[in-house]
Amino acid sequence: MRRHRNLAVLALLGPFCLLFAGCFLAPIGYAIYQSLLKVERSGPLGLGGDKSVFAGFANYSAALRDSEFTGSVLRVLLFGVVQVPLMIVLSVVLALLLESASARWVPFFRSAFFLPHGVPGVIASILWGFLYVPGISPIVRLLDGAGLQVDFLSSGTVLWSIANIVTWQFAGYNMLIVISQLKAVPIELYEAARIDGTNAWQLARYLKLPMARPAIVLTTVFSIIGTLQLFSEPLVLRPLTVAINDTYTPNLNAYTQAFVNNSYNLAAAEAVLLALVACLLSFGFLRLVGRQGDE
Amino acid sequence: MTSTPLRWRIIVSSLLAVAAVYFLIPVYWLVLAATKDTTGLFGSNGFWLADPHPIRYLRMVLSYDNGIYLRWIANSLLYAGVGALAATLLSSAAGYALAKFRFPGRETVFNIVLAGVLIPATALALPLYLLFNKVGLTNSYAAVLIPSMVSPFGVYLCRIYATAAVPDGLLEAARIDGAGELAIFRRIVLRVMTPALVTVFLFQFVGIWNNFFLPLVMLSDQKLYPVTLGLTSWHGYTDRAPILYQLTVGGALLSVIPLMILMVVLQRHWRTGLTQGSLKD
Structure with a gap:
């Protein structure tokens, strides 16, 4: 009987674990391995063929000394510090508004807010790209008519134009997660609060907001991870503006190193650093809110 | 359900409407833009129709290359x-x-x-x-x-x-009935977990x-x-x-x-x- 159960566990868990090992653990291990190597060219003019040799942490120090790479990391951090809180606040406010007793046409509004999540990131970027480029964009034209000269693609604004694309795509999705959390609150709690004479604002602030906390934490962590991965938005917008170069975000940088410069080892080191930063930030955030929750 | 003051309903609805405009405008633009050719895209007001030929242009998408x-x-x-x-x-x-x-x-x-x-x-x-x-x-x-x-x-x-x-209890009952573990997963667990x-x-x-x-x-x-x-x-x-x-x-x-x-x-x-x-x- 015991043996029987163990076989069942193996059959149920085995296939997933095998693929997980192949597509998650192996690439991480291989990236770490590759990041410790460097390519040495031998013979006159380096024409004698390539050979990979152990390089220690040379790739890491090269990446950390590369101002393009550190600059790209700082850029997405700045992006995250501004965009993630703004988007989460927007999502929570929309969720609370939709869940308030004063809201009308709730299914329509909920669908309208959630709709953009059905648009893939690259398509959303192509779409907003058209809305940013003078000549095609009716928005630029409208603002122009009102006497406002706005360049959405200048070096000062383009990061926030990207933030807008990401917010547009994910605010409704995060809102839906918050709403699902609010729906899980026992109805008796609301009833009790209402009998106590709580007004709509107090209900939202002191009952619903604390209740939505787990969902807010979850969406924030996923948003932080998403921010560090920024890639398709700058890639699609790059041909439209000189303000975006091919090292604009860490991912774009690693992609350029690997496929344009053929520096796979450096790209691997950058991928490892990126994963480390993502884990540090999400664990750090989880610990931070965990500690606050205990108080 | 207590009724809420009209003032609140108007404020909430206006806020929701503003948000809806933000989320839907790019979609609205895309639907109109798909009815235009390249000249129309650059030459006409993006928020309005101009010489629409949706079927013809979408056919071109499907047949290109x-x-x-x-x-x-x-x-x-x-x-x-x-x-x-x-x-x-x-x-x-x-x-x-x-x-x-x-x-x-x-x-x-x-x-x-x-x-x-x-x-x-x-x-x-x-x-x-x-x-x-x-x-x-x-x-x-x-x-x-x-x-x-x-x-x-x-x-x-x-x-x-x-x-x-x-x-x-359901799993135990099935095991007592002599069902194999994989059969239990296939017939019972997958259904419960739908x-x-x-x-x-x-x-x-x-x-x-x-x-x-x-x-x-x-x-x-x-x-x-x-x-x-x-x-x-x-x-x-x-x-x-x-x-x-x-x-x-x-x-x-x-x-x-x-x-x-x-x-x-x-x-x-x-x-x-x-x-x-x-x-x-």
Whole structure:
């Protein structure tokens, strides 16, 4: 009987674990391995063929000394510090508004807010790209008519134009997660609060907001991870503006190193650093809110 | 239900309406833009109709370059459909095993899988390409399909759902009746877990459909492209072939319609069990 159960566990868990090992653990291990190597060219003019040799942490120090790479990391951090809180606040406010007793046409509004999540990131970027480029964009034209000269693609604004694309795509999705959390609150709690004479604002602030906390934490962590991965938005917008170069975000940088410069080892080191930063930030955030929750 | 003051209703409705305009304007622009040719795109007011020929222009999208667009759509359906189906089955089996069986190392396995949720997918894609390149798997359907079948988040959801929803008594009764473990999983557990399976499938389907970095890294043959990659390649050539402006716009509209309908119709399933785990902690 015991043996029987163990076989069942193996059959149920085995296939997933095998693929997980192949597509998650192996690439991480291989990236770490590759990041410790460097390519040495031998013979006159380096024409004698390539050979990979152990390089220690040379790739890491090269990446950390590369101002393009550190600059790209700082850029997405700045992006995250501004965009993630703004988007989460927007999502929570929309969720609370939709869940308030004063809201009308709730299914329509909920669908309208959630709709953009059905648009893939690259398509959303192509779409907003058209809305940013003078000549095609009716928005630029409208603002122009009102006497406002706005360049959405200048070096000062383009990061926030990207933030807008990401917010547009994910605010409704995060809102839906918050709403699902609010729906899980026992109805008796609301009833009790209402009998106590709580007004709509107090209900939202002191009952619903604390209740939505787990969902807010979850969406924030996923948003932080998403921010560090920024890639398709700058890639699609790059041909439209000189303000975006091919090292604009860490991912774009690693992609350029690997496929344009053929520096796979450096790209691997950058991928490892990126994963480390993502884990540090999400664990750090989880610990931070965990500690606050205990108080 | 107490009635709320009219003043509040007006304020809330206005705020919601402003938000709706923000979320819907790009979609509105896209629908109108798909009825215009490249000249119309540049020459007319984007928020209004100008010489609309939706059918003719959408036909051009479908027939351009020997109908490569339809091939991209079919590829996307294949990647997302097969990948999500496999991921759902694998996640449910793994989640059920982690929830309902006691074995050494169970928590370790679960914690490693959970850490997988926090690893940026794009950080994996590059080393995965190097690995697949070694074994000659790049530039093939398998290169995109195999990684799409793994969903650590799916395992997490399925474990939580199975713990809460699959009664131990039901499993014991089936075992006493002499049913084999795999038969129990197939006939009973999968049925009980259906709501969670729908959620995992949707998540993975949309995730694969929207994925761009993995196919970009893995594929070089246009015929293997999913529609996201295909449209981006059109968009990248607009400088040389201006007709691609209108084809990109029309293709973008065609590609988002099915997914938007799917999202709105199946909204309910995006809730089920999504945050149940964090609620229990």
